[in-house]
Amino acid sequence: LTKVSSSIYHIVHNDHPAHHAFRFLQGNGPRYQSLPPSPTLVSNVLQGNPVFGTTPAIQGNPFAQFNPAYGAHFPTGGTAICPMPVARCEKSAYRSMDGSCNHLDNPQLGIANSRYGRLLSPKYGDGVSSPTRSITGEDLPNARLISLVVFGERDVPDPQYTLVNMQWGQIMTHDMSMQAGGTQARKHPTRCCTDDGRLIASADIHSTCYPIIVPPNDPAYSQVGTECLDFVRTLTDRDIKCLYDNGPAEQLTAVTSYADLSLIYGNSIQQNSEIRAFQGGRMLVDQRNGAEYLPPSRNATGDCDAAPPGEVCYQAGDIRVNQNPGLAILHTILLREHNRIADTLAKLNPHYNDRTLFQEARKINIAQYQHISYYEWLPIFLGAENMLKNRLIYETSTKNFINDFDSSIDPSVLNEHATAAFRYFHTQIEGRLDLVSELRSVLGSLRLSDWMNRPSIIEIGDNFDSLTRGHATQPEELTDINFDREIKHFLLRRNMPFGGDLRAIDIQRNRDHGLASYNDLREFCGVRRAQTWEDYSDLIEVDVIERMKTLYSSHDDVDLTVGGAVEAHVEGSLAGPTFLCILTEQFYRTRVGDRFWYENGDPLTGFTEEQLAEVRKATMARLLCDNGNQISSMQPKAFKTVSKSNPVVPCSDIPQVDLTKWIDQKPFKQTEDVLNVIPLHYGK
């Protein structure tokens, strides 16, 4: 069996310069060239799984609860809020906090608390908002059962990529989207199952509930009698009057769609002001044991409900920060990077005030992050050739500007991307986190489910550095059909013997959001629409098709989350044709829909040629080196495993961004300019 060749897979944006988010709503996605009939797969293979009898899922109801707390901008579980009204956009040198005014003609595009975009019309059970049903009118097969039968849980380390590759993916995810009304880390205030895992009687169940029913003989949950897994539906525009204008429901995302480090800086002025120091351009930090950590949460018992009282719990620009140790570490590293830049700029430009220092440091931090994400990280996932072809990246000389902002592009994160395609990379999660010394020997390891929503572990002893080195040393799990047991049976277990199943949640979420089917998206992406189960064999192993056949009533019922994840990968990438098409589309929009993209040569929002050449030196390795407590060596390509061609070297050998290029040549004029262009709605 061979992988799908990349030469036959070609997404072209050229033909449709004016394409827009909702242009393809009826499923005519003409930009994607068709694949020839029979490419086959190697990498996405499953080992045996038990098969159980189906248990029908419960149908959730559309829900009525909403909290239109105008202007309250700290998203919390169970509430949806109206986006902040935009009074007037001024041409500012800096991004707003909530993403508004990035698009000057349509200032609300991509802002926090707005709708996801969508490639294809939703397929709700009732046509309006209830979860998707089979084309037979019956319930779709049970999500936990699909997780058990179609997906494996084999532990296969990736020979090429490190765990920091997976962890950066979660950073990008949290930067770009967050389903409204969820908590994602801590217990949801709405309970759909009793504490001992029984289903709540339908008369008493909350209207937002759509619990996952545990099949009989479940290999994990039947051991403790759990029959029901909590699942609360995402809030939609129907839940807040300020957004709803008829038509089928669209889910809301609580954070800005832009790649703007909103997870570090917050998604509103209010949220930002709670985590800013307002001194020297710095973000708030707590000093402990000679190192700087994120400031404490104001609601530690709520935010870190898995932690004993008194244990540290963080506040950041994103409420999910405490979810797992690797995430909290990268949050800390990006926060420290901000302060490192601000401190350096303060020395270079003593005339800068707090606001200028803050905004300039933020701008550089975001630029480095965009550069690492698009030039070092994304090519691993999407393939460099594919990215170049579709103009997500360019072969540039170090100084070239790339002015490709396209005001016809909607940068909103696509529902198909956030709810199906990007979640495929949950397959890369490793349930064992290694602590690694400077000499790269393994000192010990942590079990992921012991430390979810309990970030204090990163501050103990030398753990911050050992875990950081561990993430850059240990392999991630292979991107394949297997999902680690720690997230398949133990997700957020909080001292209980078992927890949730992330794969089952992803499938249930696909239906909650009413995503169009796998077959629909195949067709949209230029892959031949299947007329029979057998037609799927162009991209999916026969064995996997057989497993799906035992569960689904029709090949047309296969959920996007499921079908996309079992396709053969396109050569040079980590996804099959359907997911690759969605991911490529998303990251194209994220780039060209961002007026503040770091490579543009706009005199107000961009950098000078010399500064841009420096930003292009930023790497993951240097970011880790500069912001660990005392990390003194790293392999230059930190997303890739250590090898002869990627050996661990002293940090001083890894290129560094030279911030002296930001010495302000016209100190007084510049300060005035900067002050004059701060928009009216912009912060304290």
Ligand code: HEM
């Ligand atoms: C230890 C690592 C990770 C854990 C424990 C984790 C866990 C979760 C959980 C609990 C959710 C919410 C599920 C729901 O209620 O629907 C979620 C959502 C999501 N995850 Fe992960 N995840 C991890 C890493 C990743 C990675 C590496 C990626 C991609 C590269 C990713 C992509 C996503 C996306 C796109 C969503 C939906 C975001 C949205 O709300 O729009 N996650 N994850």
